Amino acid sequence: MLFVTSATGKAQLFGLSSDAGGQWELAWEEPSTQCNYFGQCGPNGICDASASPMCGCLEGYVPKSPSRWASENWTDGCVRKTGLDCRNGTDGFVVVHQAKMPESAIPTPTPSLAECRLACLRDCSCVAYANDGGRYGCAIWLNDSLWDVVRLDGFDQDLYVRVASSYLDSRVQPHRKKHKKVAILVSLLLGALVLTTACVACVLKKRKTRLRGKIDTKRITKLSTGKSNESTTVDTDIPSFDFATIETATDYFSAANELGQGGFGTVYKGKLSDDQVIAVKRLAATSLQGTDEFKNEVNLIAKLQNVNLVRLLGCCIEGTKERMLIYEYMPNRSLDAFLFDKEKGALLDWGTRYQIIIGIARGLLYLHHDSLFRIIHRDLKASNILLDNCMNPKISDFGMARLFGGDETDFNTRKIVGTYGYMSPEYAMEGIFSLKSDVFSFGVVILEIISGKKNRGENAPSPYLNLVGEAWSLWTTGQCFTLVDESMSKNLSENEVLRCIKVGLFCVQEHPEDRPLMSSVIVMLGADVASLPEPKLPGFAARVGQLDLDKVSKKHDSSTSNELTITLDGR
Incomplete structure (x- = not known):
C-alpha cells in the first residue's frame, strides 16, 4: 500500500493490482467529493455533491458574477438579492435543511433556538443562526462568514439564513x-x-x-537558489501568469502602484484585462531570504483555503531572476496602518476591532487544527493582517511558515526568524516553536488592537515597560480599561473588552503549557469573562531591559549552527 498527499490536498491510498503488470490503483481518497474542499462555492454559496451543477446560492442570494457562475467558476460566490432592514426589525429567516454548519460559527450563550433567533435579529451583522449541538445550544454567523455550506443527505441540521422581509413576501405565489x-x-x-x-x-x-x-504538470519550474549547481522545484498546480501580463497590469511596476516594501521586495497593485484587481509581490534580486520564502509560500498557501487567509491567485516565474506571487487585492491594506495611526485608528470602532480579533482567531484555528496540513505561521503580527473592503481580516505572508506532522508537538530550529515583540520566549531564546508560538503572537496582536499601541517601538507605552507588561500591571491593579484606545470611547462593550484583555493575557503566558490552543481561544472569546481562568505573569513582562536583541544575538552566536533573522519593525 502507498499513502500520498496530492498537491491539491487530497489524502490518497494506492494499492498494487493483482495483474502481471502490477499497476498502482487508487483504493481510497479524502476529500471524497469536491464539496469537501473549503469554499468550493464561494461566500454565501451552498454545495450539494448530488446536484448538477453542484454549486448553488443560498436562498435570498444570487451569483455575484453571473457569467463566471454560468461557466462553473464559483469562487466569487453569491451576494444578497435584497438588502436587510435591520433597524426596523422586519427581517426574517429561511431554513436550509440537512446543512453542514460553516466552521466560522460563533458560539453564543443562549439556551433556546428561539432566543438564538432574537439574538441574531438584534445584531445587524448577524446573517445566520443554528443550534450548535454543543454546550451553548446556539451559534451565529456574522458578516461574510457563510463559507463552506454543504447539503448532506441524512444530516440532521438546519441552518437559518437571514433575509429581508420583502424577499419573504416575494415567495408568496400570485394569481x-x-x-x-x-x-x-x-x-x-x-x-x-x-x-x-x-x-x-x-x-x-x-x-x-x-x-x-495553464500548468500541464504539477511542477512549475526550477528556481535557482543563488548557489551554483543547485536548484529546487516548486510543487503546485496554481495558475501561472506570464511576465508580460504582470508588467501591463502594474503599468510596468510603476512607483504609483507601489503598496509597500519589505525584506522580500515590493508589493504592487495591478489590474488584469478583465478588470480584476490584484496585488503582486515581486521578489527583490538583492533579497537573501526571498527565494526560500517564495518556495515556501507557494507550496503552503496554495493548499490552504479559508475566508480569513489571503487568497493566492497564482505566480509568475521569468527565467532565474523574476519571481512573483499574485494575490487577491486588499483595498484597506494592513491592520497596522490603522492601529498605529491616530486619524485612521478613529475609524476602527470597538465592533470592528472585535470582529477583527474573531477573524484572526478563526484563521489561526484553521491553520492549526482544521486544515489537512497543520501550519505554524511563525510571523503573525499586525502588518501581516490584511483588511478587505468590509474590514474583514485575512492572515498573509506565509514565507516563514512551517508544516507540522500529525504527531509533532514542537520543533527546534537552527534558524530563528520572525519579528521581535511578537516572538514567544521559548522561540526567541531557544529556537523552539510550536502551535503555542502563534498563540503568543496572537495574544500580543489582541492587546495591540485594544490599545492602539505597539508592543514595542516608537509608540510603545514607555521606554521601561512594553505593552504586555503594561497590560499585566493594569490588570493586576484593576485598571485594565485604562489600556483601551481613547478613540473607542463610544459604543464600547465593556464585557467584551474585559474578556479580550483576559484572553490576550492568557495567550502571552511565559510557559507554552500555560497558553490555550486556538480551539479553546475561540470558545473563550464567546464565554462569560468570570468563567475564564486567571492569567499568570506573561512572558517578557518582567524582563524588559534584561532581554534585548544584543543578548538574543549573543545567545545564538554561541552556537555556530544557529542563524538569527529578526525583524525590528512591522513590514
Missing part, C-alpha cells in the same frame, strides 16, 4: 394567470441570458487562455 405570464417571460429572458452568458464565457475563456498559462 395563476399572472404567474403563467411571468413564467413565460422569465423563460424567454433566461433563454436569452443563457445564450449571452455562453458567448461571454467563450470570449473570457479565450482571453484567459491567452493571458494565463
